[in-house]
Amino acid sequence: MAPSRVRSACARCRRQKLKCDDTRPCQLCIRSDAECTDVINKRRRKNTRAQSQSRKPPENRPLLTETAPSHDPSPGLQTHVGPGGNHATDLVTSQRERAHSTFHHAQELFRNHMTTLRDSDAIPDGAPANKLPQVQGSRIPIFDIIGMQLPSTPVTLALLDAYLQANHWYLSMFHEPSFRARLVTILRTEARFSNHDTLHSLDSQFNLQQCKATWIKAVEDHIFWILKEATLESIACAVLMSIEYLLERKTQLSFTMSGLGSRAAQAMSLHDEATWEPLDFIEIQVRRRVWWSIYMVDVYIAQAYGKPSVLPTVQFNVCEPKDLDDTMATCPGIGSYEVREDGTFKPVTIFSYNRYKAQLYSIADPTAHSIRLPHIKRTYARLLDWEKTVPRELKLGSFSEDQSMIDDPARRVFSLQALTLQVSYDYKHLILFRPFLLSRKYLSVRLHDGPIESQDRSDTTIRDQLFTSALRMSSICRWQNILSILGNTTSAVQLCFQCFTAGVVLAMLALSELSSPRLSECKQGLARLIKSLEVAGSGSPLSRQSVDILMEAMHLISAEEVKELVSRAGKPAEDLRDVVSDSVTWSADSCGASDAQHAMQPDAVHGPGIWAELDLTPDESEPEILNSISLYQSLASLF
């Protein structure tokens, strides 16, 4: 008898080698007023046998099989018992292709000599200086840290709820229960420092707009403090600020801020799980969540700007986040299963969206700043494959269009996710083929190599796909109910920009085939996109400006159409679907007229010589196509 041991000691008890208990928070943590967090016991599996059988090195793909066993680098005094066998393989596998810093080598140097490296914070990649906030007992008032007071407890909690509702389904960067627990602790201790009079006055006249400005100011004032030590919080902060700046028309800042976040993530080796020290299960999942958030933000913003992104240029090794207790909800009425990266089948939960989105992002990896046509075709094929894996819960078609208010909260989240996922998917197509938008010749390239008979859509051209994707994006207009809910969430910025992109693509396609029967579809699609932007944008500057530009584009199309009709009126009727073979492309035409600076890039890319060669050399010798045209540049050539 005497079952005196607990299944799992909490983090603190474990660290201090104390007797824990099964309650959470445990008695000892309660006594010392400490945070009581759980720890996952990952008993390491040993792979002694397969010494020569080194696992195949992972490709660029981040989707790996299992969590790599971590050999903890930081404490540096792990005793390596056992006859060297497995340790050697471990090192080989984990060291593979990674570039190492000088400091890392220094660590390896001392690794087997039981020496702890101290004071290395001045060395790049060195261990950060002793963390000051670790000091127990001495609590610092919130005001001293962030230069402002938190709103009263009910207001703060209400704000948290609002945030969770609006953003957590879309941008998941923490674990709700632990976050809430920490917040409550802070709020409780904070109550000691703030007098109740101010609390009451704050509560009654709480001004959201004013507070928002104050908060942003507070973050900006402390941004260096926040970034000084790279933590998950600093990355999350960078992500949120990046999005906020996008909303506030500070797009440059947004771009820079996401870069800061990306760098912070790299600084703490968030991109390689193998380097993480042993962490509890929740912490690991949260790290993965944050990693994928910053990764996706980085990729997205880079694509939107047409600039190289910070993160995907390095290989990374982070598994997809698993479900935690805050994301177990499933979609009522549908019960699909999701194939996880370890091959198991699990029910689709509200977190599945993030995994699918992560996969989508890593498919359309813009690692290659310059892309070759075969690569694009391969990426395209993978996109199509990905689409087939999407479960019904995340397909927009599963949700009715006129359901005035989506009753069930989980169902509501799924509908939002389905819509944004579909739009993101179609947007990926647009991004993928964006470099070809300005070339008539390339728009007619077929997307499927090989035998025609086997594939049903085998003669789809780039133009067709662009057209289809953009039109499908415009169809979201039918789900007005979902759109209007989306308008109040973080995803609105992204959605608006994606719609805008679709609009620009449609406009350019329309202008390039004024006499085609598709023209009217293009115009209708544009109209739907404008409508969607109005609904989902809820008056944000981004949506307003997008709407204006797209409106103008429609006028332009109409004007060009009229000109075209007039010019054709006198001539004998000819085949409407004329083959494009002029030496001077449409884009070069209009670029010549517009600003020289903007014209420079497309000209360099679409020089007639290069393009002529392209068709004939579909192999490795094919010239590279620069993928750095931002939407704005495409736009400049439109007018």
Add this chain to the structure above:
DNA sequence: TTATTCGGAAATTAAAAACA
């Protein structure tokens, strides 16, 4: 007086080996 640190014994458990 109370809290923290830590060597190391004992307990636990996953994987490997032995057995049926």
Add this chain to the structure above:
DNA sequence: GTTTTTAATTTCCGAATAAT
């Protein structure tokens, strides 16, 4: 397939040490 063995990994005792 089940049981036993092995070895890695965890809990936490208890003595030393530090903080209050």
